[in-house]
Amino acid sequence: MLLLREHENEPAQAADDANTNKEDGDRYGTAETASPSAGERDGPVIVVRDLVRKFGDFTAVASTSFDVQRGEIFGLLGPNGAGKTTTFRMLCGLLPATSGHLEVAGVDLRTARAKARARIGYVSQKFALYGNLSVRENLEFFAGAYGLRGERKRERVKAVIAQFDLDASAQSGILPVGYKQRLAMAAGLLHEPDILFLDEPTSGIDPLARRAFWRTITSLAQGGVTIIITTHFMEEAEYCDRIAIQDAGELLALGTPAEVREQAGDDASDMNEAFIAIVEQNRARQTNEKVAA
């Protein structure tokens, strides 16, 4: 919402592209080295090739490849244990890949210099801020950790508090779930990241809050922010530009929601059914293969 407002304030004649590029320049021109995004603005922001993650004998993610374009809302869908959180954690640099190639904004976040991480925002599945600190203290800490200082830090903290309608002095740990989720979003957006990672951000919040949340996400994407989101709400998949469906570590479907529904076959009238159809087709095929072998 805030980003939208910012855009509204830009001169009207500026084309959308120029607009976001300018903002990019403002935002990262002050970085120590030239922004890595400069060279690949038109290429994919996230590149994943033959990504594999094993835990001992168990393959959590089997050879997975996909690209995500700038400004895209990319959904990782799958049943519990499908490997979507593992994929997600590898993308954020929290977990090393067993093999394969992985690039986020041109670097592997796990081995990249710390500054590369300033370009991403992260909202985890469960509330992962400091429960005994107040909303403001949490935001000030994360602003500081992301290198915001002085006037800019005050501005950004104030801006996200207003944007997400938060009570600055409330203790974070005892906020209702919906507010915790808003606070987590606020913390993830303080530094105006290029890429926002959201791990099941809408689980446990009510439909109204979910709709507000998706409105925020859509406007961020319109502002050029790339969104990677995992979810198990299939109707939410419709909000994504493209989705990937995973089961048992394998990538079963990849494309726009319409393409994925098509892949599922005629009887899939909505995403829920498409999802079930795709997962079941795959499971049946695997069982057949096992029987054949």
Next chain:
Amino acid sequence: MRVAGLTLGADFIAWLAQTFALVRKEILALVKDPANRTILFAPALMQALLFGYGATYDLTHVPYAVVDQSRSAASTELLARLDGTGVFRREAALASNAQIGDLIDSGKVLLAISIPSDFEHRLTVGDTAPIQIILDGRNSSTAGAAAGQIGAIVADYGRSLGGSPPITVERRAWYNPNLESRWTLMPAMIAALSFLQTLLLSALSVAREREQGTFDQLLVTPLGLMQILIGKAIPSILVGLIQSTIILLIIRFWFEIPMNGSYWLLYLGLVTFTAAGVGIGMSISALSLTMQQAMLYTFLLVMPLMLLSGMLTPVRNMPQILQLITYVNPLRFGIDMVRRIYLEGAVFADVALDFVPMLVVAAITLPLAAWLFRNRLA
């Protein structure tokens, strides 16, 4: 582009500002957690007092045996003064020194006083009159304090005799030739008492974040591992120093044990010592997935570290192999350093060797912890 204009200095200031944000958060989180608040300072205060009185409590009941071969007015007078304190209780009057062993072995008496047959004769001719005290060295601190008190009573008696030269007290501690008195135990507390809690606090610092899921949120920020390490270590070190200070103040002003060394040197030593302890704690923390695990590891480690510290039993009396192990124990050198600065007034050159093992432990464990933050296999 302002890229070119950025200097190393500005980068460093930005780096420091980021780190400071973490230090601030850690301290806030520490003092806002009610469970933390209570473990921070109350135990240091309580334990210091408890140990202080624990070490002196037995002085109200000191059972002793006497071998009075002099059987003179002077020896009777001296013993009467001892009994008059209400502290020393004469459990046995023995005929010869050979009988002392059994009584001390069985723990019936804490010490025995042996007065030679020529005691009064020597006093009257103006010679020095030696008496011997045999102490149970196993009960070192109490025995030491008791011996000190006997020494004072004897000296007092010696003065009351007027022109005579003082009576000399010859001490011999059994089972522990290097008798550790209360005075040597208490300064050791400056290092030892804060050690447990500093270790526990730092061990919980990362484990708590892992358990509550906040550590991932921290790892995705641009904070470097070194910044996370510093940000987490500084508050723990500060708490350790504050605890040491509380204990120091109690020892110095409540128990009135005189400080002979330099406070600057003492604090330089304490910073080094605490950093080594925090390094161990942070390594434990980086290895632990939950707070419970971190606590368990800490307690598993604390007992051997305490036992092998030389606080209660001298290191040189330990088997060779255990003596070697003590070199990785910062507590051993921390206690030695504090004792020597506090009691002996040691200068830096005297305790420089104590710094080496502590610095080595800190230099290994702190970077190890930082590496483990990210590389611990989940």
